[in-house]
Amino acid sequence: MSIYQHLSEFAGLPVVDFTDETDLPPEGAAWRIATEFDGTPFSAVFEDFLRQVDTAEVVALVIGYWGAEYDSGSGDPAELLVKAAERLPNLRSLFLGDIVAEQSEISWIEQSDITPLLTAFPRLERLEVRGGTGLALAPVRNETLTTLRFEAGGLPAGVVRAVGASDLPALEHLELWLGVDDYSGDATVADLAPLLTGERLPALRHLGLQNSQIQDEVAAAVAGAPVVAGLESLSLSMGVLTDEGAEALLSGQPLTHLKRLDLHHHFLGDEMAERVRAALAGVDVDLSEHQRPRDEWRYVAVSE
Incomplete structure (x- = not known):
């Protein structure tokens, strides 16, 4: 998109x-x-x-x-x-x-508290939000939501924690563009921990933790996360994933059950990219948009 x-x-x-x-x-x-x-x-x-x-x-x-x-x-x-x-x-x-x-610019979009939307429309099945500035969410329970997406140059940690604390038994597709701290993207791996257990997301089949300046740390956390066992597809794309994060993925739990692993916009070396492809030969692995650091500076796909 x-x-x-x-x-x-x-x-x-x-x-x-x-x-x-x-x-x-x-x-x-x-x-x-x-x-x-x-x-x-x-x-x-x-x-x-x-x-x-x-x-x-x-x-x-x-x-x-x-x-x-x-x-x-x-x-x-x-x-x-x-x-x-x-x-x-x-x-x-x-x-x-x-x-x-x-x-x-995406990080100039001024959002608000969207919690009332999920209570006012209890039969909502799909909610997608672009922009993280001013965005707020409180934990909710929703029986019908199957898709929840947040596109942001910086997703507030409070929103990430609220998603993790919500009961979303029907949710199949979750996508979070975590972004950078310059644009309110202050979520940490600790904030992701409740999501990664999968306990409140029994129907989840796609998880996207994307566009992150801490993509290596996210990859390391995902490598041992219980939620992965039930997934069909996983996206750690758009961020600053390096060989360190890819090594963590390869050293963690098996990912061969996945149909698709999306790592596009990455900073992997050629040798590591080939290792990932070889280890996941039966998985559709997207390693497109190979980036080169600019004077050692690595950047996410979408920030401002």
Whole structure:
């Protein structure tokens, strides 16, 4: 998923932009609600959407640009959605922050406490969030959520801990872009520990702990984590994974049961890359986007 292009599909549905001139699409579309810089306030666009669309039929929403914090008309999209929850009884999939780099760098996207979304929409199956600044989450229990993704240049440790403390018995896909501490990505391996036990995630089949400046430490923790035994795919991509982290993976529990191991955007040497491929010959291993340090400086794929 690119942070440079708007979503054209979400939750298996084509994305349709809402405007006053938009013809109502056939059933089976994900509506995108957004404004533009110095455009109509997002809160007004959202109110128009509620008035013009049969919201009882909406199953998927994509929330795009809603303005900057200094713009009094921007509105908090999470708060607006919670207030409209009764009018969206069949909402199953939500992407919060379909904002591309030319509109706002990912670490400038100003989020809020998204906990109320998971309580206001108890039948939500898919929640994806872009942007970590101001993002907050408290532990929740949700019986229906199958996909939870956070895209961030820096994911706050409090959010990581809240996910680990949540009861999500149906969750199959979890993806965390941990980021860097310059952009609030202050999570440590200790914060990941509850997730790595897998005790609250019995249905988990994909785990992504990605885009991290401590990717070697994450890899070492994953190498002995009980949650891995139940996975079909694992992603430690987009970060600063080096030979040290790859060695930890190879020295840990077997990974041959995986269908896919995603390590793209990495700093492995050629010899170590070949060792990984040889050790996991039956696994689809992605070692693309081989990076070279810049004056010994290693960088994550997405930060600012």
